[in-house]
Amino acid sequence: MNCLTKKNAIKFNQNGSLYRYSIDQTNGNTTLTSDTKGRVDIQGLEAGKYYLKETEAPKGYNKIQKSIMIEILEDGTIKVDGNPITGDVRVQNNTGSLLPSTGGMGTTLIYVVGSILVLASGIVLFSKRKERTN
Structure with missing residues (x-):
């Protein structure tokens, strides 16, 4: 498993709440910010493994503790932490104190x-x- 570093992180172009991956850009860190509904739309990712890491949680919510592995297969199927999903990738936001x-x-x-x-x-x-x- 490769760790996410500045060298292998990907960069996006932002258009409102839509983020589009551009092959022409050099690798780098990009912070994706969700809209008021907590949604981030990403287009243009190729098949491969990606890791979603939450750097800041909304006020009153707990930040997710570990990165979420998102795998895009050649046929367009998406797996989250090894489990196939249909529809959107969802991140559960919990409130309260961490025990x-x-x-x-x-x-x-x-x-x-x-x-x-x-x-x-x-x-x-x-x-x-x-x-x-x-």
């Missing part, structure tokens, strides 16, 4: 140690009962 991720290796370690202790307690309890019956 920190929980769990991780520390939580897993606590579960493993706790399971071992429960298992050891069961073995000790079983062996004590067996001693009493003998």
Whole structure:
């Protein structure tokens, strides 16, 4: 997977809310700004993989955390993150605060140690009962 850099980014010509890719232009970064309805229309892209990265979210919305891979196939079919779609590519905008991720290796370690202790307690309890019956 290639990372998006200034060298391999593509450039567009803007006409209102419509962006058109031009082969004659040199590569570079272009910021595409959505219209008041949150829509960006792009024309002229060739078949290939493209990555959509949100640099700024509308006020009150959370910015998407990772880039979205958009693949245009030779037959014009569009896939978003490997899933074929029909119609427009949509980006889900969520409101509210972002929650920190929980769990991780520390939580897993606590579960493993706790399971071992429960298992050891069961073995000790079983062996004590067996001693009493003998």
